[in-house]
Amino acid sequence: DVKVTQSSRYLVKRTGEKVFLECVQDMDHENMFWYRQDPGLGLRLIYFSYDVKMKEKGDIPEGYSVSREKKERFSLILESASTNQTSMYLCASSFWGSNQPQHFGDGTRLSIL
Amino acid sequence: QQQVKQSPQSLIVQKGGISIINCAYENTAFDYFPWYQQFPGKGPALLIAIRPDVSEKKEGRFTISFNKSAKQFSLHIMDSQPGDSATYFCAATRDKLDAGGTSYGKLTFGQGTILTVHP
Known part of the structure; x- marks a missing residue:
């Protein structure tokens, strides 16, 4: 069974801190994605990666960066956290191709104080 | 032009x-339309999906109806059960980009619908 594991379920940080969210998948998927989920806005893509060391901006990349040094691991970095980045963050992975299902982790609820 | 509107x-x-949950899209290049189901405390999971070459797809109690000319698609849950209570997201993607590259399966999601089924 596919497993996408996000390192923390809940995280509280302060404004201005550098925040790291980690995601690991165990299915040898090429693609990995980071979304944020906000009520009424659905899931919005922040960044995605289709190969090791490759990354592409999604719809809302401002204030975020990513790192993919190994195929199974995809990190989301908030360079200087701000209160408007308080949200639920979801990581997903999939095989290459548009009709491949994305498999999601259970999310990290991040609060920036 | 990348929006998917859900209601x-x-x-x-x-x-x-x-x-019945409805979605409308603007980008006529979209060619794959999945629905995801999310239970509280869990990530979304693929429920059912359709391509625009068919008008309907049924899996058990779940049916997608697709109207290409209206650029609309909808999810019908028959005989709804309390266990169906969840948030449902429609999504859309395109396989190929105009330049011949791939979209890598990037999904554009709708805003989500919170379904509550009373016993």
Whole structure:
């Protein structure tokens, strides 16, 4: 069974801190994605990666960066956290191709104080 | 042009009733339309998907209806059960980009519908 594991379920940080969210998948998927989920806005893509060391901006990349040094691991970095980045963050992975299902982790609820 | 608009935002249905969630898209290049189901505390999971070459796809109690000319698609849940209570997201993607590259399966999601099925 596919497993996408996000390192923390809940995280509280302060404004201005550098925040790291980690995601690991165990299915040898090429693609990995980071979304944020906000009520009424659905899931919005922040960044995605289709190969090791490759990354592409999604719809809302401002204030975020990513790192993919190994195929199974995809990190989301908030360079200087701000209160408007308080949200639920979801990581997903999939095989290459548009009709491949994305498999999601259970999310990290991040609060920036 | 990349938007997918989903309605209603919330839906309450009695057990045994039919739940209907609607989505509309603008980009005619979209060629794959999945629905994801999310239970509280969990990540979304693929429920059912359709390509625009068919007008309907059924899997058990779940049916997608697709209207290509209207650029609309909908999810119908027949005989709704309390266990169907969840948030549902429609999504859309395109396989190929105009330049011949791939979209890598990037999904554009709707805003989500919170479905509550009363016993």
